[in-house]
Amino acid sequence: MIRVILFSFVGLFAFGCVEKAVEKPVWLNTKSTLKVNQDTLVFEAEAQDWKASLSTAVQLIYPEIVKTDGKILVIIRPVKGIIEGNAFLTLKSGTSQFVYPISLKNQEEASQLADLRSPKTLTTDSSMVQQQILYSSDPSGNLTLVNQDAYFVEKNIELLPKTGTFKSITGTARSSFYVDAGTVREIPLSYSKDSHNQEITIQAGPLVDRFDNKIANGTLILFHFQKDQQHKKVEAVVQDSFAILSLPLDEAEGKNIIAQIAQIYSQPLTIPQQ
Amino acid sequence: MTRWIFLGFLLIVGFLLITMARIRHTDDVIPYFLRYDSLAMNSNPSLEIKIQSVYTPTEQQLEKLEQDYKAIWAHLNHLYQHPNPTPSKDRFTERFYLKLAENYTNGQPGSIQRNDLSHSISIKTWSRDGLSCNLLDSLAEFSYTFPDGSTQITSSQIAVSLLFQGDNWRLDAIRFIDETTKNPNL
Numbered sequence: 001m002i003r004v005i006l007f008s009f010v011g012l013f014a015f016g017c018v019e020k021a022v023e024k025p026v027w028l029n030t031k032s033t034l035k036v037n038q039d040t041l042v043f044e045a046e047a048q049d050w051k052a053s054l055s056t057a058v059q060l061i062y063p064e065i066v067k068t069d070g071k072i073l074v075i076i077r078p079v080k081g082i083i084e085g086n087a088f089l090t091l092k093s094g095t096s097q098f099v100y101p102i103s104l105k106n107q108e109e110a111s112q113l114a115d116l117r118s119p120k121t122l123t124t125d126s127s128m129v130q131q132q133i134l135y136s137s138d139p140s141g142n143l144t145l146v147n148q149d150a151y152f153v154e155k156n157i158e159l160l161p162k163t164g165t166f167k168s169i170t171g172t173a174r175s176s177f178y179v180d181a182g183t184v185r186e187i188p189l190s191y192s193k194d195s196h197n198q199e200i201t202i203q204a205g206p207l208v209d210r211f212d213n214k215i216a217n218g219t220l221i222l223f224h225f226q227k228d229q230q231h232k233k234v235e236a237v238v239q240d241s242f243a244i245l246s247l248p249l250d251e252a253e254g255k256n257i258i259a260q261i262a263q264i265y266s267q268p269l270t271i272p273q274q
Numbered sequence: 275m276t277r278w279i280f281l282g283f284l285l286i287v288g289f290l291l292i293t294m295a296r297i298r299h300t301d302d303v304i305p306y307f308l309r310y311d312s313l314a315m316n317s318n319p320s321l322e323i324k325i326q327s328v329y330t331p332t333e334q335q336l337e338k339l340e341q342d343y344k345a346i347w348a349h350l351n352h353l354y355q356h357p358n359p360t361p362s363k364d365r366f367t368e369r370f371y372l373k374l375a376e377n378y379t380n381g382q383p384g385s386i387q388r389n390d391l392s393h394s395i396s397i398k399t400w401s402r403d404g405l406s407c408n409l410l411d412s413l414a415e416f417s418y419t420f421p422d423g424s425t426q427i428t429s430s431q432i433a434v435s436l437l438f439q440g441d442n443w444r445l446d447a448i449r450f451i452d453e454t455t456k457n458p459n460l
Binding site for chain 1: 355359
């Protein structure tokens with residue numbers, strides 16, 4: 001009798017230590033495509049400590065789990081939207097794991113167009129044809145169709161030869177491009193004397209390109225002073241399409257002055273001797 | 275007296291050296307050329323490239339694109355299981371990375387593993403300055419390994435937009451157009 005009781009206790013103890021197999025939760029509201037922040041998955045499941053993870057197309061996220069009577073609710077509520085596509089929901093309890101394939105979509109959100117231009121900087125000397133690449137994506141990073149059947153659109157645009165900073169159709173910093181003035185068309189030279197201060201001011205300008213755009217501020221201009229065999233060179237920079245050089249009168253009198261920007265030279269200007 | 279002045283001077287110098295050593299800023303961001311991307315190095319799917327763009331990349335540009343595209347997928351596969359995007363920061367543009375960072379919560383690694391087996395990409399647009407590339411990965415094959423040890427192979431069509439920023443190509447936007455299972459077992 002004692003032996004029977006002993007065996008019974010040993011048997012009970014042994015079977016009591018075996019972990020009960022967890023049954024796979026039954027997905028009650030089966031749906032092929034789920035919308036994040038909207039749809040909730042309802043499972044009929046045993047009362048267990050369930051944990052959920054969701055392998056979305058690019059990143060693992062952890063949905064919320066709400067337990068009710070014999071049911072668990074899985075709520076997919078990422079901070080931001082997700083990359084849409086096939087995903088796997090894993091429900092885990094202890095060592096048991098159950099996987100459910102699903103397809104995820106975000107709620108409808110407006111797409112943003114990316115308008116990339118190449119080259120980003122043009123001068124009016126070069127070709128004014130610019131490559132435009134368009135693609136659009138939603139706020140979560142999912143590409144969306146630009147037109148009815150294409151995710152990417154490429155065009156060649158001929159720009160007007162007008163200098164400035166432009167932001168294309170999207171108005172974003174990434175889409176900005178710049179048109180700079182080309183080579184100066186000619187260098188008009190003039191001078192004015194200040195007899196009182198014994199100074200002379202030499203002015204080069206207006207300095208514009210062949211499309212009447214002001215050439216860039218800071219462009220280097222060289223003034224060559226020549227008399228007999230003597231040659232002197234003075235550097236200046238262009239500001240608001242003019243370059244102005246002031247110097248003592250006796251340094252310029254009787255000399256020929258030629259201004260130079262890159263390979264363009266002005267007509268010689270002779271300062272008469274007083 | 276001179277000895278005490280000398281010792282005092284030594285003490286001041288010692289104090290200054292210790293203070294300078296303590297306030298020395300240690301930057302833990304490793305320069306790009308010293309970084310070793312183990313994820314990218316351990317991934318080598320087969321990759322086929324077709325050029326359908328008006329402007330075409332050079333051989334060197336193609337080589338770089340191939341290398342970086344594989345690396346991007348190595349990081350995407352890592353994120354599939356480990357949601358922390360920080361180690362993959364250099365593989366995404368700022369706006370794409372920010373979305374991943376905002377969705378990140380600390381937790382147990384996922385139990386499903388994804389590997390990319392092959393890609394067949396067609397370059398749809400290539401910018402003249404070589405800084406933008408849009409492509410269609412028409413035959414991306416993935417292998418999924420589930421907690422019970424079973425595997426599933428899928429074939430996907432994916433549109434990808436890449437931008438060359440810093441020293442490498444970065445993912446700016448992506449679209450899984452479709453994904454079909456080759457050996458459905460779930």
